[in-house]
Amino acid sequence: MKGYLHLEDGSVYTGELEHGSTQDINGEIVFFTGMTGYQEVLTDPSYKNQIVVFTYPLIGNYGINITDDESKQPQVKAVVIYECTSAYSHYEAQYSFKEYLQKWNIPIIHHIDTRAVVKKIRSHGSMAATISPTLNQEAKPCAIYEDGVFEVTSSKLESYGEGEKHIALIDFGYKKSILTALVNRGCKVTTVPLKMMDKVAELKPDGVLLSNGPGDPEQLSSYFSQIKEIVSTYPTIGICLGHQLIALSFGAKTKKLLFGHRGANQPVYDLKTDKVFMTSQNHSYVVIGDSLKATDLKTRFYHINDDSIEGLAHSTLPIITAQFHPEAHPGPSDSEWIFDEFLDLVAATKGDILYV
Numbered sequence: 001m002k003g004y005l006h007l008e009d010g011s012v013y014t015g016e017l018e019h020g021s022t023q024d025i026n027g028e029i030v031f032f033t034g035m036t037g038y039q040e041v042l043t044d045p046s047y048k049n050q051i052v053v054f055t056y057p058l059i060g061n062y063g064i065n066i067t068d069d070e071s072k073q074p075q076v077k078a079v080v081i082y083e084c085t086s087a088y089s090h091y092e093a094q095y096s097f098k099e100y101l102q103k104w105n106i107p108i109i110h111h112i113d114t115r116a117v118v119k120k121i122r123s124h125g126s127m128a129a130t131i132s133p134t135l136n137q138e139a140k141p142c143a144i145y146e147d148g149v150f151e152v153t154s155s156k157l158e159s160y161g162e163g164e165k166h167i168a169l170i171d172f173g174y175k176k177s178i179l180t181a182l183v184n185r186g187c188k189v190t191t192v193p194l195k196m197m198d199k200v201a202e203l204k205p206d207g208v209l210l211s212n213g214p215g216d217p218e219q220l221s222s223y224f225s226q227i228k229e230i231v232s233t234y235p236t237i238g239i240c241l242g243h244q245l246i247a248l249s250f251g252a253k254t255k256k257l258l259f260g261h262r263g264a265n266q267p268v269y270d271l272k273t274d275k276v277f278m279t280s281q282n283h284s285y286v287v288i289g290d291s292l293k294a295t296d297l298k299t300r301f302y303h304i305n306d307d308s309i310e311g312l313a314h315s316t317l318p319i320i321t322a323q324f325h326p327e328a329h330p331g332p333s334d335s336e337w338i339f340d341e342f343l344d345l346v347a348a349t350k351g352d353i354l355y356v
């Protein structure tokens, strides 16, 4: 049936809606530029409450398999695409794109002029949107920018892997690939729900990883002092939201980019090695460079396209952070070595008395 994409600025785009319900769907609209990787995007908890526009014009051609999920279910609020194919072909595929999202009751609006929508988002910024089965002149798009982490964090401690190094993975909505990257490097990993961060000391970890997650990092301001204490006590790596939370907990500030970075070929410069590498990214917020002056955090990585901060290092503590996704999935694994660098920090400090 016909469907309509209403944006917060009043513009309306017409397409075909695949959704059983007649209810309006609201969310923040953002766009992802990778040519592949739709399954990982759908299931990445950082996309909670967001409506994702895929810029690649043909989506679904390799179907959906049972191994590439980044969490237990799709997390996006809805998807906006040009052509949605059910004619998939891949030896591992189990469902079509459409079957999978229908199973979870997630709307797809297709045959939308995605190029026009993305141009609009690039000039006006990520904004609220409504997907509606009616050309509803009264549509008032709204979006949730907070609370997402509380919806996706786990509810109990869980343990994975059997290695000698024990890493506490603080779960703000972690991607499975982050856990896998640690387990594959011989770590025992305990995932710690947001509300159980006070259990970290009891676990006696050798290192801590602060995960990715949805929404505005400021939503977690009541946890900043607890986060600062944890990351000042153990060798730490922060990824995406985790990176932002480390910066905020040391007193730096974040801001929202006009339309964010979501894709698989985002170039990042490493000031330490003087090298550029391609990264997978999915974020709206960035750390404000000037706000780092009052902290002991220093810029380690920045984005080649817009000079925004892409990662930090602490001048005295073993803390490294990445705004990009070294675990990839989707996208290049060129920056996976950051996990090795983190584990070197862990090895170098293993058994030492804490820093605080």
Ligand SMILES: NC(=O)CC[C@H](N)C(=O)O
Pocket (backbone or CB within 6 Å): 046, 211, 212, 213, 214, 215, 216, 217, 239, 240, 241, 242, 282, 283, 284, 285, 286
């Ligand atoms: N992938 C993430 O962790 C995203 C971080 C944060 N929600 C942002 O959009 O900037």
